[in-house]
């Protein structure tokens with residue numbers, strides 16, 4: 409069992425567009441390791457989330473480097489890499505294992521502390537980033553996972569995440585919660601069990 413601290417993001421945002429060049433500059437961040445599914449592209453679909461496309465454009469204009477770090481296969485990631493014209497990417501990255509954080513940081517020509525992680529899943533994206541001791545930024549998922557094989561896994565996974573969102577709110581005095589489209593797919597007892 410992993411410790412609570414590992415699941416807790418350093419930062420929560422409702423939208424990837426809140427990860428601004430100004431915010432990154434304040435934290436000394438020059439590059440982003442970024443998740444794919446439900447962060448840049450809709451889960452299980454090839455199309456890019458419009459906000460994410462706009463965000464990538466803004467990052468490039470500001471000279472922020474982006475590296476996709478995805479646990480999915482190359483065949484899933486390649487259309488996203490091409491559509492967004494992303495230079496650096498690592499597929500089958502086995503987040504939250506620690507194998508690729510440093511090599512990818514070096515590949516971008518950056519140092520430890522100059523890279524943050526942006527993603528929508530605590531078990532992989534946030535735990536991995538926290539273990540790697542880099543700034544962990546959690547973005548609210550855009551839609552519930554559609555792949556029937558993973559649906560039940562995600563019902564439990566999102567329920568667990570919501571407890572950490574509540575914990576984050578208590579620490580930071582914020583009022584983050586999943587969008588209605590996510591809560592609507594969760595088990596009712598999980599929603600009842602974790603009252604904000």
Ligand SMILES: [Mg+2]
Pocket residue numbers: 443444445446447527528529
């Ligand atoms: Mg994801």
